[in-house]
Amino acid sequence: MKPLLLAEFTATSCIGQGVAPTLTALLEQRSGLARCEFETVKIDTHIGEVPGVDAQPLPKDLQIFNCRNNRLAELGVQQDGFFDAVQAAAARWGRRRVGVFIGTSTAGIMQTELAYRAREAVSGALPPSFVYGTTHNAFSVADYLRQRCRLEGPAMVVSSACASSAKVFGSARRMIEAGLIDAALVGGTDSLCLTTLYGFHSLQLSSPAPCRPFDAARDGISIGEAAAFVLLMRVPENLDPDAVLLYGVGESSDAYHMSAPHPEGLGAKRAMQAALTSASMEPGDIDYINLHGTGTPSNDRSESQAVTSIFGPTTPCSSTKGATGHTLGASGALEAVISILAIQNALMPGGVHTTRIDPNLTAHYIKENRRAPVLRVLSNSFGFGGANCSLILGRAG
Amino acid sequence: MKLSAYIGGIGVLGPGLQSWPHAAAVLSGLKPYLAAPTVLPTPAMLPPAERRRTGRVVKLALAVALEATASADADPTLLPSVFSSSGSDGHICHEICQALALSTREVSPTRFSNSVHNVAAGYWSIATGSMTESNVLCAFDASFIAGLLDALTQVAVDRHSVLLVAYDSEYPAPLHAKRPIPDALGVAMVLTPEHSATSIARIDLTLTDETCDSMSDLQLEALRGAIPAARSLPLLRLLAIGAAGRAVLDYLDVSRAAVQIDPC
DSSP: OOOEEEEEEEEEETTEESHHHHHHHHHTTOOOOEEOOOTTOOOSOEEEOOTTTTTOOOOGGGGGGOSHHHHHHHHHHTGGGHHHHHHHHHHHHOGGGEEEEEEOSSTTHHHHHHHHTTOOTTTOOOOTTOOIIIIISTTHHHHHHHHHTTOOSOEEEEOOGGGHHHHHHHHHHHHHHTTSOSEEEEEEEEOOOHHHHHHHHHTTOBOSSSOOTTBTTOOOBOEEOEEEEEEEEEOOSSOOTTOEEEEEEEEEEOOSOSSSOOTTOHHHHHHHHHHHHHHTOOGGGOOEEEOOOOSOHHHHHHHHHHHHHHHTTOSEEEOSHHHHOBOGGGHHHHHHHHHHHHHHTTEEOOOSSOOSBOTTOOSEEOOSOEESOOOEEEEEEEEGGGEEEEEEEEEOO | OOEEEEEEEEEEEBTTBOSHHHHHHHHTTSSOOOOOOOOOOOOTTSOHHHHHHOOHHHHHHHHHHHHHHHHTTOOGGGOOEEEEOSOSOHHHHHHHHHHHHSSSOOOOHHHHHTTSTTHHHHHHHHHHTOOSOEEEEEOGGGHHHHHHHHHHHIIIIIOOOEEEEEEEOOOOTTHHHHSOOOSOEEEEEEEESSOOTTOOEEEEEEEEOSOOOOOSSHHHHHHHHHOGGGGGHHHHHHHHHTSOEEEEEEEETTEEEEEEEEEO
């Protein structure tokens, strides 16, 4: 593929609102996970909750979009001057020439969960105040952002579970290369809700403790929430060598099971290989791998096998989910931003909470931060339904 | 900016529309449109254990995807796909929200696994053994054109064939009152970069400000307005007639999609 410029970026998660506090947390190896006290949830687990989401107002004319997911998107888009950068892009190219590509798994389904607790006693009807299309529907977050930023280009949500906001880079890439748009607001927003907290609990996939990816005693995920965005555009003629580019996107399907990864990581391997092919790179070109690394026994086992089969046992890799939690449909975009920070700050972030690395996992997992040049990063995102996506990001010069 | 491809196989299933040949006869005026509930086949292509777990939205998507790939003589294991739908499985969503409204909050693990928006793409991959990439989109009422745009950019940029599956199914009460999709309707087509022996027509798409076309049959027009995937009906009518023509399809509040169809 033709590389694209990651011109602007921002991330908001439980470790920080905006890139500066996010970087500080990574440098300090600080986790944002805490015991779950979310809403009325009674599950013995840890979560990565973003403070202040419910206090975040939406503009008066967009109140119809009011739900936790869009409040989180609003909070996210206000960080790091990102909203202003999008406006500048719209002014430069025209509002029709900027598209919106957002990944989410559950969008604002929490509005529906709340509405089901407030059903009319006799008829069972949902309360009149509940609006489906602009809250619950998966598209609501992309629709909110396009209306908030007054963008009129093509818009879509990718909802492939936990691969969603990695795959948006692929859709945006194609639309820019096809010449339909000049820039893309790309990213992901997923927020805490009862469906995922109780759902992962029912599958026995959430850990009571803060998640410990690649640990011998790992026992599940910690659910988090995040809003992370990137402004993607063509590479300009006079490129700053410090700029970060999207070099490759690789996607695949497991063809195996709805909620369990392929045991040998064949789908994951195929996505990573496709990303390398798309970037015209060899495994040796990758300095650091930001793993999907959820902390479930099966994910980490199959991902480690897939990574080792391509990269061997020496390429440093880690999961940042011990710090941020698994932000589900937002994890691809959040970890793309973390990968940019890794490249810009010569930082391989060590995996937090992991104490004893599982000796059966052969990938070279790092627990401590490493300060070393990071020119190219591969970032993995895998989801239910066997959806896999790997991104390759790297320095321009 | 124009996006182009060849359409090499079509699948249709919806209320009163039993298959693409049947829908083509209705849309070209050879047969009358007779409203009837959508009949969804059991997906025989899935292993029995998975078959039991599939809901209506999966049955719908698999049926039209299978019809389109079979008539295009395309190997699903080699075909990347774009699944685009305005919602996931509405019945599962209802069950989960209902369970969460009770103090016990017992969510079924199978229901939760099947609640993801990409459930149909996941089962298609399992059923066919296809490990190719699959994109799963939502653009609310604009989901059909969102899917078509993504599929056409794959053809245009990556020069490979792609299976587009656009489908929507209903929510039960009480969500149905808030999102009144009346029944299940799906449309699938195989899009290829080059002309082949199974090509039906060439399609060229541009975004436009023009007003979208409507269907002259009032019942079909009602379907077009009520089910997002049925926004494809003016395009399907052109394909059914088999003559060159142009249709404007509804997309976002600020834009529509104009499609030029030239039969092969």
